[in-house]
Amino acid sequence: MSINKNILLFLLAAIGLIALPHIENLPSSVTGYFYLLLSWRLVGVWKPQWLPTKLMLLLLTVIGIAILYSLHEGIFGRDAGTRLFVTALGLKLLEIKSERDLYLIIFLAFIVATSLFLYQQSIFMAAYILVVCCVLLGTLVCINSSHSKTWHSLKTAGVIIAQALPMTIVIFILFPRVEAPKWMYFNDKHQAKTGLGDNMEPGTISDLAMSDELVFRVQFTGTIPPPAQRYWRGPVLTQTDGKRWTQNRIDLSQPIDQPKLTGNPYQYILLMEPQDKNWVFALALPADVSSPLRRNSHYQLVTSANPDKRTEYRITSYPTYNTGTITKDEYQEATQLPGPASANVTQLVQRLHGFDSPPDKFISQLLNHFKTEDFYYTLTPPLMQENPIEQFLFESHRGFCEHYATAFVYLMRVAHIPARIVTGYQGGELNQVGNFLDIKQAYAHAWAEVWLENRGWVRIDPTAAIAPERIEQNINIDQQVANGIISFTPNSASAAVDWLKNARQLWGNVDYQWQRWVINYDNKNQSKFLSSLGISDLKTMIYWMAGIIGLITAVLSWVLLRNPGQPTDPAVLAYQRFCKKLVVKGLIKRPGEGAKDFSKRAKKSLPEQAASIDLITQLFIKLHYGKQQNNNDLQRFESLVARFNFKH
Amino acid sequence: MSTLTLKERFSLSRFSIGEKATDKPVTLNQRRIFILPTDRGLGFAILIALLLLIAFVYNNNLAYLLAFLLASIFFITILHSYRSLSGLVLRSGQSKPVFSGQAAGFNIHIDNSTNKERLQLKISLLQTTETISLSAHNQAQVVLHSATDNRGWQKAGTLTISSTYPLGLFRAWSPLRFNLNVLVYPKPANTELPFPETPASQSEQGTAPAHKGNDDFFGLQSYQPGDAIKHIHWKSYAKGLGVFSKQYDGESSDQIWLNYIQTPGHGIEERLSQLCRWLIDAEQAGISYGFSIPGLKLEPANGQHHYQKCLEALALFETS
Known part of the structure; x- marks a missing residue:
């Protein structure tokens, strides 16, 4: 085989690296198959006789096709396409006959590298691919400079990449971006992501409290709202069977009265991470929005953009608002009960003056009840299977935000006050370096909303009554995830400032800017x-x-x-010394002037040197242009030049 | 450096055949170097298009970034390709004459006076290609071989220096024509004919060869039974040419005459071929030989100079 062993090893290393991150993305059958072929080829570098024969290769191809077929994905789309290219790359590795095959392999490797970006777009991945590209290009350099050392080729490739970077950045900024037409979207099945759903049961939110996954980031153009104002509105749940709460079945797109928005608006850029659902969590209450955003009749923002892509939205929200009247449909859905309330519940509502006093009063009585009675805020309440609301209210007294919110809404409805559950996120970790908020899954929250005469829908957060620190402080996600108990970080600056946190915030900022300016x-x-x-x-x-x-x-x-270089011909060097000597006499050889013409000029102004100028010129022409090299001539020429001097 | 006329500048032949032949050293510069993508380069362009399509469909900025990076690299490689040849100085050297049928070697001198390493330079002439690498401030000599079949002056024609360094996506090449000629002698005949028995000079004077004496060597003749063993020409025997006995002539002459007219053979080439064979043998045997072909007569002599003069005359006989 004519292919250099070094080049092969170099190439195989690059290919091994390129497919490595795909282990996470592809089924193990595909990656296993690929790395089996790669190792086979690697062994073949030393033992070429062990490489598969044509028949075996055919068999391997059939196996590869069988694996792809068994995954039932076709050949289009992200996953299927990636599998196809990885399989093809592996098979091609075993069939290296000429330099052309090496090129084909490298081209395939670049496609596989691109497919990695369809799965992950982090800075690390970008840096990793850049390094692997360097190795791939280094292989090309190796092929085209057969005797050059591996390290040298790698360096050349690095230099070429470095030289290409400025141009790359300019094209990146200025190349017109056009959104692909809809028919080009491939229907890719994705793994379900964790996050808020369109229904809630006890435990739904507390599961999320254990996840530090980023949901979105918000950068405010003006002031940042205080923690108690940071309610990010998600799906509103109205229907309940006593345990499970769901969104209503009425059309959420029907028009509603425009809410009256007052106060100082917050303006912000919200960068949603890839999601399953097309919900955008805006600060209460978002003003009119433009496409692709739409505000539904629950004042929740939904987007028509692909939620699977990281997208940026510009939103304005008003902290004070009045939603006005309530429609009949709304009233009906906000007072729905799974059945008649039990005696215990009626008794409690009565005791708190739910039936005989204005709603305001009942609300504060109820919140006070949570505060003064023996209620606890905990991530791990006892399991409540049968009738979770009553169990929580009268037995366990232990619950997370969803328990407080559902119990609160339920009791309101019993007292004929329209109420509903709002899910979303509450809080946000401020990144002091980039001045933006990180909202992670752990900030998932559920609160209540009641409709009051002349005020419209009003947010009431029962959790704030039992655990005000949940609303006013930051969740210490690290500890919470590690220990499984609710942990908070005080807002005071002194505690927050430690170098680890600073470093993390710095990195968070780099990541945010990367997402905003590169990915998005x-x-x-x-x-x-x-x-x-x-x-x-x-x-x-x-x-x-x-x-x-x-x-x-x-x-x-x-x-x-630039840098035309110095001649190495000793005759030329000596002639240059000769010309230098003539410079003193004001004789400068023009670029392009021939040696003969120059000597004519020199003789004219230095007649007494004419003989030696002639001799030197003749010898030079003979040495430089003549076909026969003669060492004696050269020595004579050099000594003539050395002896050439002006008599004073 | 000479400049080109407008017509010469736009002449397409510069791409393949090169400019007018020259004796002078040629420095490779923007006028001489041409660059076009190779088929791998075209494949690379298709790859970039494919990556752009992926980036477009998935609206993926990192895929765009990679596609743009490869496109920039593709573009920048043009400069590197140019750099792989620019500044090299090529000079033609002298080539040794050969006999027809032997490969002619053309000498090319390459001078890398720059501080850049030149890797994998391909210098090709017709079917033969030599690959060399030149480190900075270094020079090299390349001998390009070319088959010969006709006697006379053979021109080297266009030689091409090319490089696909660094990535093989582009090929930079420069077609060059030097006044590179090699003299091709006729092909020596394979026959085992003895030297002409009659010295041409004597036959002209009308005297037949008198007797075979012992005084002066005069030629070789196929061994006849009865010839003295000490007269056997061992040199030709050793060469596998057969057994010849040396013929000595009492009056004259340690010399023979190689005469075109008296040389057996059909047509010019066969005769020249035979003459060529005799010349080689005579020179090797150390015999003085006179040489006569129409238009040229050389008195008997011996030695390289005479030998080459004769061969040259054979090579150029009746060629224009």
């Missing part, structure tokens, strides 16, 4: 950014791109192509 640089962000630079239409974009690329090319050409 779509056509909207692009036009916004470019118009701030005065580039508004496609034509100018292309002109700018061509112009800057031209400029970069010019700079690179200058850097790469």
